[in-house]
Amino acid sequence: xxxxxxxxxxxxxxxxxxxxxxxxxxxxxxxxxxxxxxxxxxxxxxxxxxxxxxxxxxxxxxxxxxxxxxxxxxxxxxxxxxxxxxxxxxxxxxxxxxxxxxxxxxxxxxxxxxxxxxxxxxxxxxxxxxxxxxxxxxxxxxxxxxxxxxxxxxxxxxxxxxxxxxxxxxxxxxxxxxxxxxxxxxxxxxxxxxxxxxxxxxxxxxxxxxxxxxxxxxxxxxxxxxxxxxxxxxxxxxxxxxxxxxxxxxxxxxxxxxxxxxxxxxxxxxxxxxxxxxxxxxxxxxxxxxxxxxxxxxxxxxxxxxxxxxxxxxxxxxxxxxxxxxxxxxxxxxxxxxxxxxxxxxxxxxxxxxxxxxxxxxxxxxxxxxxxxxxxxxxxxxxxxxxxxxxxxxxxxxxxxxxxxx
Amino acid sequence: xxxxxxxxxxxxxxxxxxxxxxxxxxxxxxxxxxxxxxxxxxxxxxxxxxxxxxxxxxxxxxxxxxxxxxxxxxxxxxxxxxxxxxxxxxxxxxxxxxxxxxxxxxxxxxxxxxxxxxxxxxxxxxxxxxxxxxxxxxxxxxxxxxxxxxxxxxxxxxxxxxxxxxxxxxxxxxxxxxxxxxxxxxxxxxxxxxxxxxxxxxxxxxxxxxxxxxxxxxxxxxxxxxxxxxxxxxx
Numbered sequence: 001x002x003x004x005x006x007x008x009x010x011x012x013x014x015x016x017x018x019x020x021x022x023x024x025x026x027x028x029x030x031x032x033x034x035x036x037x038x039x040x041x042x043x044x045x046x047x048x049x050x051x052x053x054x055x056x057x058x059x060x061x062x063x064x065x066x067x068x069x070x071x072x073x074x075x076x077x078x079x080x081x082x083x084x085x086x087x088x089x090x091x092x093x094x095x096x097x098x099x100x101x102x103x104x105x106x107x108x109x110x111x112x113x114x115x116x117x118x119x120x121x122x123x124x125x126x127x128x129x130x131x132x133x134x135x136x137x138x139x140x141x142x143x144x145x146x147x148x149x150x151x152x153x154x155x156x157x158x159x160x161x162x163x164x165x166x167x168x169x170x171x172x173x174x175x176x177x178x179x180x181x182x183x184x185x186x187x188x189x190x191x192x193x194x195x196x197x198x199x200x201x202x203x204x205x206x207x208x209x210x211x212x213x214x215x216x217x218x219x220x221x222x223x224x225x226x227x228x229x230x231x232x233x234x235x236x237x238x239x240x241x242x243x244x245x246x247x248x249x250x251x252x253x254x255x256x257x258x259x260x261x262x263x264x265x266x267x268x269x270x271x272x273x274x275x276x277x278x279x280x281x282x283x284x285x286x287x288x289x290x291x292x293x294x295x296x297x298x299x300x301x302x303x304x305x306x307x308x309x310x311x312x313x314x315x316x317x318x319x320x321x322x323x324x325x326x327x328x329x330x331x332x333x334x335x336x337x338x339x340x341x342x343x344x345x346x347x348x349x350x351x352x353x354x355x356x357x358x359x360x361x362x363x364x365x366x367x368x369x370x371x372x373x374x375x376x377x378x379x380x381x382x383x384x385x386x387x388x389x390x391x392x393x394x395x396x397x398x399x400x401x402x403x404x405x406x
Numbered sequence: 407x408x409x410x411x412x413x414x415x416x417x418x419x420x421x422x423x424x425x426x427x428x429x430x431x432x433x434x435x436x437x438x439x440x441x442x443x444x445x446x447x448x449x450x451x452x453x454x455x456x457x458x459x460x461x462x463x464x465x466x467x468x469x470x471x472x473x474x475x476x477x478x479x480x481x482x483x484x485x486x487x488x489x490x491x492x493x494x495x496x497x498x499x500x501x502x503x504x505x506x507x508x509x510x511x512x513x514x515x516x517x518x519x520x521x522x523x524x525x526x527x528x529x530x531x532x533x534x535x536x537x538x539x540x541x542x543x544x545x546x547x548x549x550x551x552x553x554x555x556x557x558x559x560x561x562x563x564x565x566x567x568x569x570x571x572x573x574x575x576x577x578x579x580x581x582x583x584x585x586x587x588x589x590x591x592x593x594x595x596x597x598x599x600x601x602x603x604x605x606x607x608x609x610x611x612x613x614x615x616x617x618x619x620x621x622x623x624x625x626x627x628x629x630x631x632x633x634x635x636x637x638x639x640x641x
Binding site: 041163172176186 | 594599
């Protein structure tokens with residue numbers, strides 16, 4: 001069976017487009033915190049009410065992913081991504097005119113989130129169409145902007161808010177988000193034959209390997225974000241200063257970028273099966289998450305810093321290999337629809353994970369239980385992945401024909 | 407206020423101690439005995455008003471001096487960068503007295519008028535100003551902003567002995583200001599999209615003319631093959 005395409009000039013142009021668009025989706029998502037203080041003061045609302053804005057945007061991105069995927073199968077990925085870019089920008093532009101919190105929920109939350117949902121999965125799948133063995137490397141490079149953009153967007157948005165207040169800053173952010181549109185314009189129709197598109201793709205639902213994969217990824221999501229939410233608080237809880245805690249987060253972000261690229265590059269070498277690599281990085285991430293509160297209890301800053309660096313690296317590493325596993329489970333033709341569905345289902349994990357860890361902290365008084373449970377979710381997800389059919393085989397199934405289904 | 411000094415090498419049995427305020431001696435000098443290896447000087451002062459605030463020092467002979475600063479609680483961190491808002495919009499500015507410090511009895515807000523400060527009366531102009539004070543925090547909301555509202559504002563935490571002030575700056579801008587960079591970015595996006603789509607049309611045209619040439623060649627070749635097969639059949 002001949003291998004599919006694995007590179008080419010336009011493939012790497014697409015990786016560049018993925019780099020830019022991922023930065024504008026997830027990098028922006030992670031920098032919305034800059035507006036938090038401004039909104040609390042201007043709208044005189046509680047912190048919880050304001051944090052719903054980001055929650056709605058994240059949930060919308062994941063919820064509308066299957067729809068974005070289905071539209072790509074039915075129509076043209078290019079149109080879908082360009083529309084998504086316009087919507088993402090429109091959401092922020094409209095938000096700049098908001099007069100009440102509900103406006104922000106609708107514009108910054110729903111409209112922008114919908115736009116992001118139409119952008120992310122189609123971009124990922126379009127890029128993967130250009131690669132076979134090196135898809136993990138392509139994605140690793142494409143996603144490396146997610147960590148980088150927090151470094152750039154956070155201070156940039158601070159500056160914009162200081163110069164133009166939150167209204168002007170949101171307007172300009174809307175303009176910047178429109179840069180996703182040229183990324184979408186770069187998508188070209190590929191000559192791969194597509195199976196007759198079924199809008200909805202619900203047929204994957206009844207297949208056990210896909211359900212197994214979804215269950216595992218949902219568990220990953222439940223645990224993965226906990227350190228991003230609680231690590232600063234954990235550091236401060238054991239007595240480190242604000243700057244020390246912020247530094248830990250910055251370096252974790254830096255090793256995240258490194259982990260994505262290194263993992264993508266090493267996965268592309270083809271020495272290990274993609275699903276084995278995923279389990280390797282995820283189980284290590286789980287272990288380091290559990291070690292985080294334990295290392296903080298030692299009271300030693302270098303120890304906590306080291307464990308955080310290792311968590312960042314492994315956490316980033318696993319993201320490069322998640323999507324490349326999908327076509328091995330459902331086949332290349334159904335990759336688009338399945339990726340969309342995975343996004344939707346894993347959002348449940350994300351929605352439940354952070355509040356659960358917060359709850360455990362409130363009940364027990366410290367973060368030990370939250371982090372141990374979060375790490376355990378990742379380890380449990382790895383165990384579930386071992387039940388995939390033909391898991392213990394040493395070689396990946398050849399692309400696009402055989403899948404885990406047989 | 408109480409000062410304790412452990413003395414130096416020559417532990418004299420008695421030493422003169424006195425209090426100073428802002429560099430001037432107050433009260434009479436006392437003879438302080440050496441007790442348990444230390445000298446103890448206590449002073450009791452009535453705080454009657456703002457005049458009671460200042461730098462106090464207790465002096466032991468000509469050897470040791472300990473300084474106290476008696477002042478009203480300092481205002482908590484206020485934004486040193488100007489707070490920006492839009493004409494026609496409203497702005498909320500806030501002052502805070504940090505937790506362990508005592509809470510003021512009330513808050514006042516002032517608008518700077520040259521070198522003067524004019525007290526803001528929220529009750530007199532409720533559609534323009536709103537002051538919300540709660541213990542250690544106070545916010546001033548200014549509505550329907552105009553350029554005249556730009557400038558410095560002072561928040562005052564009122565205590566019995568004095569008022570602590572904090573200064574904030576408000577800047578009023580119009581929507582044209584962020585609109586300029588926004589339009590620049592939109593133009594950039596449109597140009598990029600146009601360039602990308604034009605480039606693709608150009609390269610498609612190239613490949614179409616190229617494939618037309620190869621199609622022509624194929625037809626010529628297959629024409630040759632057909633005629634040979636026809637010949638074979640005929641034979």
